[in-house]
Amino acid sequence: AQKVTQAQTEISVVEKEDVTLDCVYETRDTTYYLFWYKQPPSGELVFLIRRNSFDEQNEISGRYSWNFQKSTSSFNFTITASQVVDSAVYFCALSTYTGGFKTIFGAGTRLFVKA
Amino acid sequence: DADVTQTPRNRITKTGKRIMLECSQTKGHDRMYWYRQDPGLGLQLIYYSFDVKDINKGEISDGYSVSRQAQAKFSLSLESAIPNQTALYFCATEGGNADTQYFGPGTRLTVL
Numbered sequence: 001a002q003k004v005t006q007a008q009t010e011i012s013v014v015e016k017e018d019v020t021l022d023c024v025y026e027t028r029d030t031t032y033y034l035f036w037y038k039q040p041p042s043g044e045l046v047f048l049i050r051r052n053s054f055d056e057q058n059e060i061s062g063r064y065s066w067n068f069q070k071s072t073s074s075f076n077f078t079i080t081a082s083q084v085v086d087s088a089v090y091f092c093a094l095s096t097y098t099g100g101f102k103t104i105f106g107a108g109t110r111l112f113v114k115a
Numbered sequence: 116d117a118d119v120t121q122t123p124r125n126r127i128t129k130t131g132k133r134i135m136l137e138c139s140q141t142k143g144h145d146r147m148y149w150y151r152q153d154p155g156l157g158l159q160l161i162y163y164s165f166d167v168k169d170i171n172k173g174e175i176s177d178g179y180s181v182s183r184q185a186q187a188k189f190s191l192s193l194e195s196a197i198p199n200q201t202a203l204y205f206c207a208t209e210g211g212n213a214d215t216q217y218f219g220p221g222t223r224l225t226v227l
Contacts, residue, residue, distance in 0.1 A: 004157075035216075045158075045205055047216040091157050101171065105157025 002027045004094050006106035013082050014114050021077045021109045023092030029053075033095040034068065034075045039108070040088040051075065082113045118142050121206050121219035129227050134193040136204055136222050144210030144217075147189040149173075149181060151202040152221075158205065164189055196226040 003026040013019045025034065036048040049059060051068055059066045063080045079086050089110045095103040119140045128134055140147065145166040150158040160173030162181040170183055178200060182190045193200055206219040 043203070044220055045207075045218040047218065050214050050216070093157070101163060101165075102174065103160050105159070107155075108157055 002029075002094055002096060002102060002104045004092055004104050004106035006090075006092055006109050008109045009107075010110045010112065012112040012114065015084060016081050018078060018080050019082050019111065019113075021079075021090050021092075021111070023075045023077065023106060025073050025075065025092070025094045027094060027096055029096045029098045031097065035091075035093040035095070036066065036075075036077050037091045037093065038088045039091065040085075048077075079111075082111075084113050084115050087111055087113045117220070118217045119206060119208055119219040121204075121222050123222060124220065125223045127225045127227065128196055130195075130197055132196050132226075134196050134224065136191045136193075136206075136224070138189045138191070138206030138219055140187050140189075140206075140208045140217070142208050142210060142217055143186070144208040145186065146209040147183070148207045148209070149179075149189065149191045150205045150207065151175065151200075152205065153202050161191065161204075193224075193226075196224075198226045200224065201226045 005024045007022055032053045034051045038046040038048055049066055056068050065078045067076045089108040091108045092106040093103055122137045148163045149161040151161055152158050159175050161175055161179050162173055164170045164183045167183050167186055180192045204222045207216050209216045
């Protein structure tokens with residue numbers, strides 16, 4: 001069975017601090033996809049990244065970076081020099097195709113960035 | 116114009132009523148999805164469609180049906196709404212070189 005765990009329910013930081021959001025997943029599939037999404041207080045959903053299981057290269061996009069480690073089944077997300085606009089709920093998700101497409105979301109981590 | 120639009124944005128209805136939520140996209144993507152989000156939780160997949168002729172159930176499809184009228188349109192119906200279907204519903208598309216996903220703004224549905 002697939003599972004996504006975001007153990008941090010809420011994180012509070014002060015602006016300009018770096019913050020890492022953890023995501024641990026479980027699947028028996030060898031081919032799978034991992035995602036991160038942002039849901040700001042306004043409620044919309046924003047896709048941040050999609051990573052397949054064969055690509056363990058770390059990714060950097062501006063102040064955002066992602067660390068994918070198959071050995072620990074983790075796909076962690078770091079925001080460098082956080083800003084108030086980063087305040088949101090962040091979701092990690094896992095998709096697989098074996099036996100039919102499935103996608104499982106974690107419960108989310110709420111990030112508060114204080115000025 | 117928004118890439119993915121959903122109508123209505125808010126709806127209050129009564130138990131037993133039939134409701135249709137509509138989704139349109141201008142991205143030209145084949146893949147489309149319907150999700151629901153309950154308060155404090157992540158999304159759950161209701162139905163997905165990888166092209167116009169391909170429609171599949173997700174993990175929580177009971178009580179829902181869908182129609183893919185065209186590449187750009189994917190509608191979700193609640194045949195007989197019940198209170199535990201009160202939730203925020205999102206439509207999404209996926210495609211392009213980077214398989215980027217685009218979400219609609221969401222429909223907040225309340226079933227009394």
